[in-house]
Amino acid sequence: MTKLHVILCGSAGGRARAVLERSGIVGLRLSAARDSYDLPGIDPTDPPDMLIANGYYSEDPIFKNWRRRRSTTLQVIWIVKKRDARPRSEGDGEGIVLPESDLAALPYMVEFALREKGRPATDASERSAKPDEGPVRRIVGRSRAIQKVIASARKVLNVNSSVLVLGESGTGKELVASMVHRESARLNKPFVKVNCAAIPETLLESELFGIERRIATGVDRRIGKFEQAHGGTIFLDEIGDMTLFTQAKILRILQEKEFERVGGTESIRVDARIIAATNKDLSVEIAAGRFRSDLFYRLNVINIRIPPLRERREDIPDLVRHFVDTYSRENSLPRKKVPDDIMNVLMQYEWPGNVRELENAVERAVVIGDEDQIRRHDLPATILNALNLAPESPENPDSFNTRVADFERSLLIDALERCNWVQARAARKLGMSERSMWHLFKKYNLEELKAEGRGRRRGRRQNPMQERGTL
Ligand SMILES: Nc1ncnc2c1ncn2[C@@H]1O[C@H](COP(=O)(O)OP(=O)(O)OP(=O)(O)O)[C@@H](O)[C@H]1O
Numbered sequence: 228m229t230k231l232h233v234i235l236c237g238s239a240g241g242r243a244r245a246v247l248e249r250s251g252i253v254g255l256r257l258s259a260a261r262d263s264y265d266l267p268g269i270d271p272t273d274p275p276d277m278l279i280a281n282g283y284y285s286e287d288p289i290f291k292n293w294r295r296r297r298s299t300t301l302q303v304i305w306i307v308k309k310r311d312a313r314p315r316s317e318g319d320g321e322g323i324v325l326p327e328s329d330l331a332a333l334p335y336m337v338e339f340a341l342r343e344k345g346r347p348a349t350d351a352s353e354r355s356a357k358p359d360e361g362p363v364r365r366i367v368g369r370s371r372a373i374q375k376v377i378a379s380a381r382k383v384l385n386v387n388s389s390v391l392v393l394g395e396s397g398t399g400k401e402l403v404a405s406m407v408h409r410e411s412a413r414l415n416k417p418f419v420k421v422n423c424a425a426i427p428e429t430l431l432e433s434e435l436f437g438i439e440r441r442i443a444t445g446v447d448r449r450i451g452k453f454e455q456a457h458g459g460t461i462f463l464d465e466i467g468d469m470t471l472f473t474q475a476k477i478l479r480i481l482q483e484k485e486f487e488r489v490g491g492t493e494s495i496r497v498d499a500r501i502i503a504a505t506n507k508d509l510s511v512e513i514a515a516g517r518f519r520s521d522l523f524y525r526l527n528v529i530n531i532r533i534p535p536l537r538e539r540r541e542d543i544p545d546l547v548r549h550f551v552d553t554y555s556r557e558n559s560l561p562r563k564k565v566p567d568d569i570m571n572v573l574m575q576y577e578w579p580g581n582v583r584e585l586e587n588a589v590e591r592a593v594v595i596g597d598e599d600q601i602r603r604h605d606l607p608a609t610i611l612n613a614l615n616l617a618p619e620s621p622e623n624p625d626s627f628n629t630r631v632a633d634f635e636r637s638l639l640i641d642a643l644e645r646c647n648w649v650q651a652r653a654a655r656k657l658g659m660s661e662r663s664m665w666h667l668f669k670k671y672n673l674e675e676l677k678a679e680g681r682g683r684r685r686g687r688r689q690n691p692m693q694e695r696g697t698l
């Protein structure tokens with residue numbers, strides 16, 4: 228994919244660079260300009276896709292002129308000091324305005340722009356795409372509680388009312404939402420997921436409703452999430468964390484069932500089934516004035532509550548076997564046995580992170596364990612500590628397994644040292660996936676060594692400065 232060329236202007240550009248570099252987004256090429264007067268000096272054969280600058284440069288004629296000549300598809304993000312800053316003259320309001328206090332949302336906006344760049348913005352392609360559909364996953368569990376959840380979901384497959392899925396984090400809300408879509412008559416249409424908490428307010432309307440082409444700013448026409456979901460299902464996730472502004476927008480579309488694209492005049496009607504989810508207790512949110520009760524009643528036509536895993540422990544053995552199968556297959560590993568004592572440990576634990584926590588624990592045990600069965604020391608320390616269990620009797624120091632483990636650990640430390648403890652780099656060096664590196668890093672408890680190793684390096688780097696008396 229071609230990289231997104233971003234020009235960072237002036238002081239806001241400097242701060243933006245720091246945020247973008249920390250975010251680890253790939254696919255960006257960053258260059259800097261002192262201010263808008265510096266822009267004409269930038270290589271004219273290498274036009275930028277995006278400009279990030281202090282608001283509002285567009286006042287100055289050099290910038291206007293430059294933008295007209297150089298690039299018609301330039302996206303501009305203005306960083307403004309105050310949340311309520313207003314453009315100074317007409318035409319300045321083009322582009323996205325981001326208050327300095329929301330700078331953390333910048334990577335999201337840039338990713339959004341990257342996605343836009345990588346895909347043609349025509350209705351046909353948008354509609355046939357199924358952007359958020361991953362591999363099909365089965366709902367596992369034989370408890371009455373989970374069977375009741377499945378039965379309630381099946382009852383509402385082909386009605387059009389909104390469904391609200393409730394449950395603690397990691398209980399399987401998204402899984403249930405996707406099942407309702409998959410088993411409904413809408414299955415061949417898109418299932419579009421919107422993380423309501425993550426969209427910055429400045430992008431909300433264009434993200435949800437789309438935007439009309441605007442010649443002045445070079446913004447291309449974009450189809451919003453609601454339109455993408457036409458004929459299918461729109462999954463509004465994390466609705467308990469939406470700002471009141473977002474809630475008002477969502478409520479409007481639920482009431483009126485039609486909307487206009489940003490900058491457009493045509494009313495668009497969509498037929499999209501709405502499924503919403505949250506791990507928050509909405510009655511508490513409503514009482515605290517953080518959630519609109521009118522929106523709650525709209526969404527809560529049908530509600531499905533998934534109980535936490537600790538209230539349906541009889542699901543644990545099936546889930547464990549299911550995840551052992553899945554991750555052995557995914558990593559081409561032989562299928563490990565789960566001895567009774569391990570199953571007992573897993574049955575006793577409280578699972579505050581619910582099925583997601585169990586899934587991660589099993590995946591880790593499948594990948595790092597080096598025997599044909601899962602052992603206690605393959606389980607995360609959080610589980611053993613919570614149950615006051617020791618990681619198991621010390622290994623015989625001369626056994627084959629211990630010696631292989633010692634060798635493995637020293638290989639890792641060596642590679643990590645050479646790569647300044649950047650795990651991704653060390654993984655590449657050793658020809659393994661970042662995921663395996665992550666698991667091994669945890670298995671050998673390398674966190675402390677990493678802190679020490681980095682500290683040593685910093686110390687070494689500072690010495691020459693001290694000699695020169697600059698510190
Ligand atoms: N009953 C189940 N059978 C199989 N897998 C499950 C089950 N419940 C949850 N999972 C798996 O657990 C993980 C977490 O589920 P999911 O993302 O649906 O949870 P969630 O309730 O949406 O969590 P959050 O509130 O944190 O977003 C997923 O990988 C999902 O496939």
Ligand SMILES: [Mg+2]
Pocket residue numbers: 400401464
């Ligand atoms: Mg979820």
